Amino acid sequence: MNNDSSSAENAIEFSDIADLFLRYGSLSSPSFFDGRMVASLTLATDDQDTASDEWLQEICAVLGVEQPHDREDAEVLLGWRSQARHQLADEEMDFEPLLPDELFSVPERAQSLKMWALGFSEVIDEFGIDDSWSAPLREAIEAMAEIGALDLDEGVTDDSESEDDLLALYEHVRVTALTLYLECHPGNPRVYKDDDQSSSQLH
Template sequence: MSLINERLDFSTIADLFLLHGSMQSPAFLDGRLCAALALQDLSAEAWLEQVSLALGVEQPRDAQAAERFLAWRRQALDALSAAELGFEPLLPDELFSLAERAQGLKEWTLGFLEVVQDAGEAPRQAWSLPLREALDDLEGIAGIETDIDDSPENENDLFALTEHARMAAMLLYTEQHPGKPQVERTDDETRH
């Protein structure tokens, strides 16, 4: 299977982190990646530098690792800019406990918000009210309790919070890149 067509998931990237001697979760870095792609048009070179810095290495260990890190960036950018709005944060999946998945969401949100806050207050003034409210709500998600039991109620709550983070990321991207994706207007926006 070609690396270009391979969907990189949380476990694949976590394994790549392990190869570089890092036990950290890729969720935090994915949150940073998504916000940076929206706000700074993060280049491939800058992304490789950020990943290397986060992993405490000078550079990826080999060309294949570098290509995987770049494929991760491409995958996030393609999903954020796609018209079908299929973006998904890189988070632990059903193979992980609900507590691990909640921790992943919390880390992703913290990484995302870190980049948004680094952008400063000036750009925030130009953002729409729905985007500012979505980002304010992410502050609450960043403080969620992650020591939760596996239960249908907790599963539903975590799904809703994840969906909120997903939508906030897409909203930030679409406001910073008008026309990419070409999002259909809601009923409220089309009424005069």
């Protein structure tokens, strides 16, 4: 994704998806489904990639509707997917998981990170570990599953130590997703076309 001002202004943020989910009466975690979506995109090749309309159907099922209420909601949902696709493929490697920002408490952000890792790990489990993946990547994916299984009921507070731990785990999640994408798409940083636009340790 380009770092120009227009791209920044049009970026899909966690609050955009969370607000949309709430308007549809869904209490599901946007971060969980972002993790699932990103894992699917990292594993996909051109001929295996889930089409935009199939993604829309999948997320509409989560929201309990057959289709978005209006064109604007459809554009937000497709833009969410398109943004992740382009961030993963961009040579700047500026991919960011869809997670709440610093306006949320550390425990809330930690819970969302856990849900993101859980969603990502579920797709990896469905796909299976590929023996061709590097040993460091396989270890990182195992650690991702551990993040998704963390018990956050105790010990996570709004202090600098928990914040530092959270940032370290965030970076692990981000880099693992990018590494998996790069190993599944060697030498091709811009695999995807603009097809989306036409239908997009804690203490």
